[in-house]
Amino acid sequence: MGLKEKYYTFTLKVKMMNCFRAANLYFKSKSGDKTIYIYPKVHSVVKKNDENCTEITFTLMNGLDPSEVKKKLYVFQQFFGRSIELKGDLKKYTLFVYHTALKPDLIYNYKNIKSFLEDIKFPIVTGQKKNGRYLVLDAMELPHVIIQGVSGSGKSSAIRVILTTLIKTLRPEQLDIYSIDGKKAEFQLFKKVEHVQAVVHSNKHAREILDHLCNEMKKREDLQETFDVPHIDDLPKEHKQKYILLAIDEMYEYMDDDVIQEKIIKIASKGRSVGIILLLSAQRMDADVIDTKARANFNIRMSFRAVDRVNARLLGTDGAEKIKGELKGRFILNYGDIEELQSPHLTYEKAKKLLNPFFVSKTDLNDITEVKKESNTNTLPNNTKLLKSKPKQSDDDLKFFLE
């Protein structure tokens, strides 16, 4: 280690001691007249230029309450700036100090995200991290997504990012999307997409969709039982099932509907193993909007600028209430770890262009027999319309499109 690096390490270690002291993360003992302070041990300071950050690893003394460390995140921010992350649990922690702040005005580009989608079964694109990488989570491991934030904070763009990426990544033979559009706005864009089975607004039709999905859940559970497998992905090939996404925008429109709430609780608790994932969005996600029991089953929680501290805290996304109004697309993510990220911006018009190759005529869906001539079914690019294999829809399904 050169002199410069040694000095860098030394100054950061001293800064950590000062930070531990200010955060009350130390023990005091007496030795004669002297007071001795015992701090967590800093093991290493590693500057990673390719990750755009410095990693500082430390361990707590036995007896120090680990929950105190996360509670004192604000003290770490006061010392090292807002661009930090703190990860760890019982004893060992790593503080990531990023050299640059998150960039606002990030534009959605599928090519930039593609390399982060590998080996992810059900990709949920959250946003860009402080090290410049995209964080894509697998809803088959972390089921169900909640998006909250005040009007104009960037929720609709984030929903477009998640849905558009799913549509470009998974083929219609792999994914069905159902949507309930509380504002009769956001999901109109996806209506003609081949993966999309329904876009509805009224409570009556929302209940019908939820009924349909609960029945589907039951059928899939029976299959799992028959073949004695824990997850639909483990079913024999001939019984392979598609993944299903149910997206509900402006959830508060349905908060007084007990039937809807009850079915959401059911899907939230059992959906993962049968491949059914929920994505809910609303300005706030308090107990009036979504049942507290159901909320606990949502493992990916994105909070754009929150209405207030209480609402930010409900999702475990403390600090989301402090996001500045002009920082569109900025959010706090809780997926076990808590991070501040930037969602890429995807406008309605650009999404429409990107989705165009996936548009099909829904009115004569049953008659479509066209197959793209150049396509080879084994190596289909994701934007290939394999219309011939579109499963025949029942009249019940088709009526969902009428809204």
Ligand SMILES: Nc1ncnc2c1ncn2[C@@H]1O[C@H](COP(=O)(O)OP(=O)(O)OP(=O)(O)O)[C@@H](O)[C@H]1O
């Ligand atoms: N990720 C982003 N990066 C930069 N600007 C964004 C981003 N997302 C949204 N915006 C800007 O913020 C405006 C509001 O965004 P959006 O409609 O997504 O918010 P919203 O939370 O869905 O609002 P509402 O609840 O009123 O529908 C957009 O018109 C756009 O200009």
